Each structure stands twice: as structure tokens, then as C-alpha cells.
Amino acid sequence: MRKIGIFAFSIPVLASALFWWSSGPAHSDPQWVDSEVEVIAGDVSAEELFEARVEVIAMSCAACHGTDGRLRTAIPAIAGRPEALLNLQLQSFKQDRVPGATVMPRIARAYSEEELQGLAAYFAALDP
């Protein structure tokens, strides 16, 4: 959870401070600082950012599991699978406890337990 906030929050906090200090009311001049700052400056909860982070990670999954995780080849489809099952699989990959696993442990280790849990929920919620 912590990790998510740091990157995205630190920019608006600083940028807003700079903005107030220099040039009047917020958002009157969209050119005031780099666009990526502008976009995330605002009333955003940690939950919303976490959900967005999960969506961004999930986009990478599509390259092997198909768009929205719906394609079944030798690589399984993941859309609409039970959340608990997906979560157990992802956490087991992360802990390198899946015999015969190939690329998934190397991928899962890059993400936090919460992010993997978020991915499980995300794909479980999609239509198969």
C-alpha cells in the first residue's frame, strides 16, 4: 500500500506547493507544470491509486494470456477464474512453490503480495 502512494503522491504535493507559491489559483492555467503532474493532482484516494496500479500491471498480463486474460492456449486463460484460486497461484509463484513453473515465479517476484491479490481480484471479476 505504502509503495503505491509514494510515487504518485509526492509529485502533486510538491507541484501544488510550488504552484500556490508562484501563481494563483489551481488549474486556471493548464500549462503550469508537466502534464503528468497535472493529471494526478487532485482528490485521489489511496484505494483509487491502488486500483489504477493493478490495472496497469494487468495490461502486461494480456501479452501472454490474451486481452483481458481471456485467451486459452498452452498458457491458461485467467479471466473469470475464482479469485481465491488465482490468488493462491500467484502467491505460490512468488514464493517459488510451484513445481515445473517456468516464467511465472520470475514475474510474480516483481510485485507485492497486495498487488498480486489485486490482480487476482481484477481478473476474477472479468467475464471468462
Added chain:
Amino acid sequence: MQNIRLIAMMFGLLAIGFTEPVWGWQRIPEIQAVLAGTEPRMAGVRLEVPAVTQDGSSVPVTVTVDAPMRADAYVEAIHLFATRNPSPELAEYTLHPLLGRASLSTRIRLDQSQAVVALARTSDGEWLGAVESVRVTVSGCLSRAGTYTSDNHMQVRVRVPDRLRTGQVGEVRTMIQHPMETGLREDASGRVIPANIIEELHVKWDDQPVLRARWHRAMAANPYLLFSIAPAQSGALSMRWTEDTGATAEYRAAIEVRP
């Protein structure tokens, strides 16, 4: 609003991050020792390095000094430094006007992203310099295995032109097989592998020394040097590499010079 952007970047939050700082190199003791209180003019030296390299173990470097190489006015020394390596010295070269051109290409090791500094001293005592930054990324997709094998230890490869016209500048490529052990590396059992490097390459044209290269441990394995030669008449180019153990390797080649 420009200044806001600038301030934000100073905090590193929007840093684009593909260049490394190039300031502060003047304070490195090894560089101060070479300059001995003189201020180099940051001009006249072209230092070619990749802005980004995926392999810090062998980074190509070319230094070219825009100065004549005549008997009465020439570049007599070139020094290379890497500002953030465990030891900043890379190499020192002593040059003779017979080289025809003050241009050298070699390969160095960079421990991390940093600035590379080239300093050149002309025969009238002036120091010229250039500094360039290199970003070193370590890519798993380019992960490399050691390719050095000991069965060709100190084997040399040299390419010398057979013939040149009078006044023509010829190109000489040299490479010697050598691990250039830094003394910083551990073997599989965790023991430090002792330093073992080629310390010197000495080049003569007939009996005249024309180039001396002094190498430190951050030169890349299989030391490579490309230089030039512009002899006035036919003769022979001879080279001798010396390892820190005292072992040597030699090479000799004749060049025919015609008007």
C-alpha cells in the same frame, strides 16, 4: 513557469535521468595530481563515448585532439579518467609526432553511470580537456557469460597497413588476450582473485619510441588500442606488451612507404 519545472526537476521527481552529472571531476585527487595546479582549457578534445551503454564491462572510447602532430608542435600526452570507478585512473598515453594524428580508441570498464574525463597536454605545456557522461544500465537481456579463456593468454592480434604513401596516416589496431583482473572480483568459492593486468604497451618505429600506453585495472579485458602512424620512409613498427608479472608479448611488422 519554466522555473517551476526547473525546481521540480532539481528535486528529482521529474528527472528525465539520461545524463549523469559531469561536475566535480576537478576535485578528484588523481586528476589534480596530473594537472599540478594548471587549469585545463575545455576545448580541442573530442571524447566519443556512448551516452548509454548496456555493458559497463567494455565501453568504447575514442579521444581525438584537434592539434597538429609536427616535430615542433604536437600532443605529447593523453590521460583518461573515470570519475566514479573504484579507482579513477584508466590510462596514460605518451605520444610522438610520428603518429601523425592524436587519436586513440580503446575500451574501458565503468562500474556505474558516471563521467569520463580526457585530458591532453600539448608540447607547449597547455592542458586541453573534455568530459562526457555515460549511463550504464545492467540488462538481464544482455547478461553475459565470461568469454575469456586462458588457452590464448597474451595472444596478440595486430593489424598494420602493408604500405603507405609519404605523408599518409595509417591506422593500427591492436588487441591482446588478457583478463585484466581488477583484484576486486571473487571466484566461485568467494576468494578474491588477485589483480593481474597488462600494464604497458610500448610502440616503436624502428628505434624511435612513438607511443607508450600505461594501463590501469579499469581497462576492459582483452586490451584494445587503435592508433595511427605516419612514417616518412619505410621501416618497421614494433610493439611490446608487459604484464604486471613482467611477462611480455611482442609483435613486429614492416611498412613500406612510397612517395
Added chain:
Amino acid sequence: MFNQPISRRESIKRIAGFSAAAAAWSWPSIAIPGQGASGRVVVVGGGFGGATAAKYLKRMAPELAVTLVEPNTRYITCPFTNLYLGGIRSFESLWHSYDELRQRYDVEVIHELATDVDVDGHTVELASGTRLAWDRLILSPGIDIRWNELDGYDEAAAEKAPHAWKPGDQSRLLRQQLAGMKQGGTFVLVAPDNPFRCPPGPYERVSMVAHYLKNHNPSAKVLLLDAKDGFSKQGLFMQGWAEHYGDMIEWVSRSNDGTVIRVDADRLEVETEFGMIHAADVLNVVPPQKAGFIADRAGVTDASGWVPVRPDTFASALVDDVYVIGDATQAAPMPKSGFIASTQGKVAARAIAAELTGRVLLPEPSWANTCYSLIAPEHGISIVGVYEVYNGQLREVPDSGGVSPMGADPLFRQLEAEYARGWYAAITQDVWGTPAS
């Protein structure tokens, strides 16, 4: 967004550990760019990067007008062209159409060459003279060859000594030459120094060439002359070569005088740095490369010939409102691969959707890449990289990623070969919507 059966709000509620109250939705109050944000995005290049960016832009922000400019009506993938060369895959199976982008995602696809970019006027010029206006431009131009950088290797030389590093007629030519090579002949592949498209590509190529030769020309030799001292997945490749092809493949490293400095395409000879002449029966030159020319026209390249980008979004580091993705970028430690180009396209699309709509959140980015290579039809190997921004620069996420284990058994290799085929079906579905074949 995301054509999915549940609403975004519901999906949040389902994320374990969140209470429904915590997930109560409120769109962030955000400044939307003032200057009549019409939301026009032009994407130049319909490969892995560009086609993905176009599709995902429309998925995230259907109200944006997205135009994809790509001269070819059929896209031929670089991935798996080596399998075509090895005789285990048809050329047609590498073709993909733009039908899904047009029909399902309402992307306007224009089959023309983009010839120029006016970054001040925010337009792209096409070969026909048409100008397209944009609010944001995505360039996914791939690579161009640096002709003559390698002495003697120009466009005419490539007709005799193909590079086959941009798929199409070059791939067919190389395939014909390989099939027609005399018994006991020598296939020479010249590999460039970094950076270049597809780091494991030359090594998979000689694997597939050797596979073909083993069955059709068993006394032939494969000579790999390399301007590097190491390469991607080197240990796995060399182990696999010995296992499947004995001593058919010989790799000559830079330190062993592998760097080629001159090509004589008429005589099918190459000359190395230290003067060795190698004669070939089939000569495949993978030449030095740079960003596709349109990047130069847009002014986004630097002295290296590649494109520096902001690591978090892949916006150009040099020109506002222009995003660059794929092989053209300087994104090390990310490789120049189709997979990562597609991932970069998704993240850039998200950044643009966030900018232009003001309602898509842009969190800390994440990119993943998996490169499979086949050493033999049932011997696959892989390398994984997951990337993040750290201290303003891209890096691999620590303690993640890496290559297949060295000592794995044949079943593991076979499984990875099967996964390689599954990956190809999936990514081409994700990018172009082509049904798995």
C-alpha cells in the same frame, strides 16, 4: 472503460481488504488541458507498439479520435520469422490485419507512409500530402538500417546478402538462399554491437538455421561472427547448440576477431577487424541500426540516433506532446523487443488517456517483458524482465526476472517451447485481434 461486465466501482469493492465505503467513488478534480481538448491522437507505426497503443487508447478512452498510420495493409511480425526460416512455420502465419482495430475499436487506420512531423503545428504529413492534426502524437517507428555504416553494406548489397531484420521480402530471400545453399556450404551470420533490435534474435536465428540444415544439409556449417563478447541467454543457447547441433554452429566473439568491418556482397565475403576474410555461401548481415526516420523528422532523436524518453510515460524527453515507444527508444535496461514495445504502448496510452480525459488515473508505472527463443522446435528458453522507475530512471525490479534454469530437463524445455507458441498467439491477439493459429 475496459469492456468488462462489471463497473469499475464494483471491481474496487472486490479487491480484498477494502471496505465498500473506502471505495466510494469520486472522480478526481483535475485540470483538463484548456486549448479545446478535442482529444485527437495520431499513432505512427502499426507494429507491436503502435497498434497496441491505438487499441488501448480506445479501450481506456473511447471518446478520443485515434488514427493509426501504417503503410502496410498486413503486418508481418519479426517474432517467429526465425521459425519460418527454420521451416517450422508458414510465412502467412506471421501476417496480421488491422480489421479488429477498425471494426471493434473504431480506430481510423490509414495505409500510408508518414513522411514528416510538424511539432509546432501539431501535424503529421503523409506521402500523399495529407496532413493529420493531433493533440498527442505517438511514434512507434521501429528501426531503420544504418546503410554503409558497415563498409560495403548498402541497399543493393542487402539484395545479395539479406539482413532479414525487417520482415517481408528480405525474410523470403534469406529463406530461399538457405534452401538453395550447396551441400556442405557455410551460412555466415554477422551480428552487430549493442544496441539493436531483439537481443536474442541472431542467436535464435542461427538455431533455426541449424535446425533446417540438420535435416536438409547436414554437412553444412553455421558461422556466427559477433561484434560482442557476450549475448542474451548465452549459456542456454550454447548448451542447446551443443545438444542439438554438435559443432555445426561456431560463434566467434569480438575478442576472437569476430567484429566484421567490411562486407563484399558480390563475392559473399566479409572482412574482420584484424583482417580475416570469411567466405560464405549464404551471407546474413544484421547491420547497425537507428530509430525509424520519422523520429528524426520529429526531432525526438539525439546524437545516438535513438530516442530519449521520460521513463514514467515514454513522452519524448525533447519535444512536448510527442510520445515514442518501441525499438526506436533508448529505454535500456529494457530490450528492443515486440513484447516490451507493446507494454510501453499500453503505459503511454494510459498516460495520454489520463492527460486528455482527466479521468483516468496514472499510478506508478510497471512494464513486463518475456522473450522466448527456440533453439529447436521442442526446446524453448526464456528471459523475463519487469521494470519500474527508480530515482527517475528505468530499472529492473530487484530480485525478479531472469532466464530459464541452466540444468532444466527436456520436459521443461519442451514446455517453454509450447509456451512460446502460446505467447505468440496471445500477443498477436492482444495487439491485432488475430485469432490464434
